[in-house]
Amino acid sequence: MTTYLIQNAAILGGAPTDLLLRDGVVAEIGDGLSADGAEVVDGSGLVALPGLVDLHTHLREPGREDAETVLTGTQAAAMGGFTAVHAMANTEPVADTAGVVEQVWRLGREGGYCDVHPVGAVTVGLGGQQLAELGAMADSAARVRVFSDDGHCVDDAVLMRRALEYVKAFDGVVAQHAQEPRLTEGAQMNEGELSGRLGLTGWPAVAEEAIIARDCLLAAHVGSRLHVCHVSTAGSVEIVRDAKRKGVDVTAEACPHHLLLTDELATTYDPIYKVNPPLRSREDVEALRAGLADGTIDVVATDHAPHPHEDKDCEWAAAAFGMLGLETALSIVQETMVDPGLLDWAGVAERMSATPARIGRLAGQGRPIAVGEPANVVLYDPSVRRTVEPGESASLSRNTPYAGMELPGRVVATFLRGRATVLDGKLT
């Protein structure tokens, strides 16, 4: 196994130092390190972060290998600086049995670009009727700890209560896609002045907030752990903040696109901007940033959602919801949080590595960059700016809303347990 000597990298943006990655661990940290036979990586001007962990990724395999495979999705993840991703359950077949989650987990291991931790469905077939065999998935080789019907809300209050209670037996967590279904029938975009003007059916903030409020109360009532997927509104941030203040064991994620983009983009009727939950108002964006800065929002999760070209090259109402996110996440966090001074690099490591790993109960991920720790490291150059070229994506799909946009920063190298998955900004 190649030994890497990274010279003059700034761990969490601190003073430049050298790191020696050997036998899968961080072997040494210090100035002026040397090691015979080590491959030297110039870290000058680069920030070293612990490998990023995504709590919310759609890898589409099995079933939609035309949009993404575990291999291409994990390659995109590595290009984005991720060393672990949680693969959402809405595949075909749904990841609601030990068999399917083990298949996805194994495909991730075979690819070797990024650890893949399958998310198990809460209900059979995402149908919202009957609990899936959560225990079997937890006990499988995939060791599932995060359960979600993402794409669908577990809107039945009794079923949600039972799920929250049941996963306590194996320290699991229910990650809720908070969307009151009746309030969002046919919903196309954020409900507000623009939806009325554009004649697109509105997705009101209250449909998200009502479910989050209910789930926080349920989690408190049964003493369970709750995770809220893709928080998108100012009101949701306020509810989560209040629940945390009251001691509810709730964590929440925000997506990069909700930190940057607004519903104003729907005026183009270009469904590249169609996503669920929808892009919201400028006030919501500001509230999410503030919530992420003060820790109300615990993590940034991508909700990377690849779709084939034809599912976006059409009229808005006919298009699929979702956008790519893995390869641009860190740049958007820099743009929206680091550059404006809302979060330092230690904060980024917390929100994009340590905390998501803790929520997912991942051993060996989200660890600090310290001697003896697993060598999961990203080298990131925050000084460059790049224009997003969809054609350059490692994903099989091209549905990035950032095409042509100039964003700061670039992932130069990603190391997964000491093995480079990305070097010189290219997949190895």
Add this chain to the structure above:
Amino acid sequence: MRHLLSAADLSRDEAELVLTTAAEMRSLADRPIKKLPALRGRTVVNLFFEDSTRTRISFEAAAKRLSADVINFAAKGSSLSKGESLKDTALTLEAMGADAVVVRHSASGAPYRLAHSGWVHSSVVNAGDGTHEHPTQALLDAFTMWRHLGSLDGRKVALVGDVLHSRVARSNALLLQTLGAEVTLVAPPTLLPVGVDTWGVETSYDLDAVLPKTDVVMMLRVQRERMSGGFFPTAREYSRRYGLDGRRMATLPDHTIVMHPGPMVRGMEITADVADSDRSVIVEQVTNGVAVRMAVLYLLLSGADTDDEGLDA
């Protein structure tokens, strides 16, 4: 003028140019030969993803009176119903050399996509998209008002009914304000869109209070299936509170005209005696529709082949 996608695309000058052109076109109707050679050799495609016989034949008559070749393309399934995609249909029309595409679609924004996606290079006319807009309807409505009332400056227009789902209401609210009219939207609160307070119009829940002060009352179609959506309790209650009947019509000022974009649900939003009364200009709206659509097609297609996006007709 390159496309007509939204009533908001029209400046006051442009809107007035359409109206004055429509007046010339309408005078043709009184001549023995009702045809102009203006668009000879040009091809107009009526691309209808949604059934609308009246709008389609209105555009067809307009194009034919200008001597254009007309192709009617009734796309049975849109990509919403997993039929041929909008894009493939557009590429087909482009390959056939359409100069203008008149598009009706159930998806809001479909004409905008058609015009801005690079799939076609022809002019695109929005003939009604989802719950978004129907700009030629607004133009024919304004033209009808203009013929009866003269300048619309300061004129009060009440649009009554299902504003939430109405493309006619959206286009009219935009265009009538451009032309100087004061618009009041009258509907139960459930049928007014979120954010309507930013439209620059008045809103009211009380039809009886609005009628004695209005110069135009336009009744919007209310589909009975909205009842199952819970927007109002029963058709009868809707009619009692927001329907235009003889008793309410009697409270209108003498000069006030009654309009309806059609198709009417008689007995729901308007009673038969009102629809067929002397105040009703509903049939005239249909006649004017042809003249206004002639004006729009003429202004879009008769000029030089400009590639700019602006509406400097």
